[in-house]
Amino acid sequence: MALNLDTRQGQLPPRGGNSLSVGYVPNDRGVGVGDRLPVSCLSESGEVLDNDRRQIQELNIGESTSQQAQYVSYDPQYAAGSQYVNRNDSNTSQNHFNPQYVEGSQYESLGQGIRLPQSTPQYVENSQYGNLNNGDLTSTEVPPLIPPAAYGTLSQILTDIEQQGATSRETLNQFLALTGALHAPSETQGTNPETQTAHTGHQLRNNKKHFRAAIRVASLNMRGYGNPNALHRDNKWNHINQLVREKRIGILALQETHLTSERHEQIEKVFSKRLKIFFSSDPENPTGRAGVAIVLNKELVKTNNIKTYQIVPGRALLLQAPTHKDSKINLLVVYAPNVTSSNGTENAEFWNKIHKYYEEKPNTPKPHILLGDLNVVEDGLIDRLPAHDDPEDALEALDDLKMLFNIKDGWRNTYPTTKSFTFMQSSTGSQSQIDRIYITDKFLKTAREWKIEQTGIPHADHKMTSVQISNEDSPYVGKGRWKFPNHILKDKELLNYIHKRGIEAEKELNTMRSTARTIGCNPQKIWYNLKMDIIKKAKERAKIVMPKLLTQIRETQTNLDQVINDTTIPEDIKIERARELQTEITNLERKRHETARRDVAV
Numbered sequence: 001m002a003l004n005l006d007t008r009q010g011q012l013p014p015r016g017g018n019s020l021s022v023g024y025v026p027n028d029r030g031v032g033v034g035d036r037l038p039v040s041c042l043s044e045s046g047e048v049l050d051n052d053r054r055q056i057q058e059l060n061i062g063e064s065t066s067q068q069a070q071y072v073s074y075d076p077q078y079a080a081g082s083q084y085v086n087r088n089d090s091n092t093s094q095n096h097f098n099p100q101y102v103e104g105s106q107y108e109s110l111g112q113g114i115r116l117p118q119s120t121p122q123y124v125e126n127s128q129y130g131n132l133n134n135g136d137l138t139s140t141e142v143p144p145l146i147p148p149a150a151y152g153t154l155s156q157i158l159t160d161i162e163q164q165g166a167t168s169r170e171t172l173n174q175f176l177a178l179t180g181a182l183h184a185p186s187e188t189q190g191t192n193p194e195t196q197t198a199h200t201g202h203q204l205r206n207n208k209k210h211f212r213a214a215i216r217v218a219s220l221n222m223r224g225y226g227n228p229n230a231l232h233r234d235n236k237w238n239h240i241n242q243l244v245r246e247k248r249i250g251i252l253a254l255q256e257t258h259l260t261s262e263r264h265e266q267i268e269k270v271f272s273k274r275l276k277i278f279f280s281s282d283p284e285n286p287t288g289r290a291g292v293a294i295v296l297n298k299e300l301v302k303t304n305n306i307k308t309y310q311i312v313p314g315r316a317l318l319l320q321a322p323t324h325k326d327s328k329i330n331l332l333v334v335y336a337p338n339v340t341s342s343n344g345t346e347n348a349e350f351w352n353k354i355h356k357y358y359e360e361k362p363n364t365p366k367p368h369i370l371l372g373d374l375n376v377v378e379d380g381l382i383d384r385l386p387a388h389d390d391p392e393d394a395l396e397a398l399d400d401l402k403m404l405f406n407i408k409d410g411w412r413n414t415y416p417t418t419k420s421f422t423f424m425q426s427s428t429g430s431q432s433q434i435d436r437i438y439i440t441d442k443f444l445k446t447a448r449e450w451k452i453e454q455t456g457i458p459h460a461d462h463k464m465t466s467v468q469i470s471n472e473d474s475p476y477v478g479k480g481r482w483k484f485p486n487h488i489l490k491d492k493e494l495l496n497y498i499h500k501r502g503i504e505a506e507k508e509l510n511t512m513r514s515t516a517r518t519i520g521c522n523p524q525k526i527w528y529n530l531k532m533d534i535i536k537k538a539k540e541r542a543k544i545v546m547p548k549l550l551t552q553i554r555e556t557q558t559n560l561d562q563v564i565n566d567t568t569i570p571e572d573i574k575i576e577r578a579r580e581l582q583t584e585i586t587n588l589e590r591k592r593h594e595t596a597r598r599d600v601a602v
Helices: 150-163 169-178 193-207 236-247 261-270 345-360 392-405 410-414 492-512 523-544 548-564 571-599
Strands: 036-040 055-058 215-221 249-255 275-280 292-297 307-312 316-322 328-335 369-373 407-409 435-440 448-453 464-469
Touching: 215 236, 215 328, 215 369, 215 435, 236 249, 236 275, 236 292, 236 571, 249 328, 249 369, 261 275, 275 316, 292 316, 292 328, 307 345, 316 345, 328 345, 345 392, 392 407, 392 435, 407 410, 410 435, 410 448, 410 464, 435 464, 492 523, 548 571
Parallel strands: 215 249, 328 369
Antiparallel strands: 036 055, 215 464, 249 292, 275 292, 307 316, 316 328, 369 435, 407 435, 448 464
């Protein structure tokens, strides 16, 4: 194995590119520690090599007969301006040591055939060392650059950082500092920002808020299949695929799917890259009534070892999926029959069928999450406009099932007094929150970001409800990797800034050709500063250059929330005003949705 480090500056070189790559690489000479060490960024003529390509020495590591020491054998790459000391050239049949000289370093004479143990330090600029005799360091003022125990940890840290999307060089340098790799700054350094960067970056990283790894679970009544041809633009599964991708939904529960085995096979073939679908069709009219499905996003959740239970054909489907380690999550998607103000018989019978199923098959897993179109509300005063209560028989049957599963309305538990509706009857303007997500206390503790939002899917008259959930055993993760918002990629001011800032960085690199490399002035630092400046500017522009459609949607949604929660507005005026605003939001969101389809390939 080989670890490539910039020992002359005591910092990690950037990832990627020749010998400057950080990490372990195969070594056909066996297993060694730090067997590739860059020496100087100068050529023999004293010029800085392009792209910081360094001449590399090969440090060959072997074992002595006693297996107690390591032999070192390499030839020096001489740097302009270096100071050299005498060395003895005799007896080099087994090994010899030609030191790599660093500008400003001071050395004593080195004896013949020196054996260097693993703890032998790599020389750092301006370090002071005593005599070296048989691999012993008489002065312990400066610790070894990398302790032997740090190599395995370093490899793991680099892997973790890469997986979490961290790009900060200071973060990597901080790890070296924690393992004793970087020597403490001298008194003359004081509070120089260049010497404090690593520590500051690490402290900021620790101050970030971390959450448990979570997936977004959502529910939507899609109102039919759309065009029978899965490749047609009016087929709703094209929009479902786009919705899952844009909103980064891990599990999507659908109602009124109108799926058959043939349609299911066609859809999974077209969207095999992202979607895995489990469904239950209405036994009497599968293409014209009811139907439920659970869609898994292959990019975000596991799709193997899935178990499904058809509780009520076409209306209730249970799915059990693995999550973190050996944990599992059970989701029950439901599509309940409609109720009227005086008749809730069919709705009550539906909940009783689910209850009876569990009585007859007690080994069936109970759901952690029940979600879907319930077609009934628990509190007519807050969940319906105009306000009215639903039939008691339907509510009692639902209450019994909630007690059996020990679940509660997560959105209402989070927002106990806020009005927000998921369905609007366009002919009358009446609205209701009939699409809900029920959840157990265990998952409610870690649930966050409850949302009710318009989807933009053509002819879909329900809003989507969603939440981010995680298991108590899930690992903690950060906020993730920031990326450029699509709407600023063509912003002229940002593009002009990137062009101008890039020219400045190029000039800095050209200037470096005639100056010495330092911690604060090197290609890695220039490249890092360039990236950070561009990101900072992009974030500033993203707040200013908001897409017109998105701005209109947000403003209209704010107005709608204010209207439906204003207790001073008469109910008849509130209904009419809310219908106008909701219709406007629906049209704007569909326009945004279609624009996104044109800009991004599905």
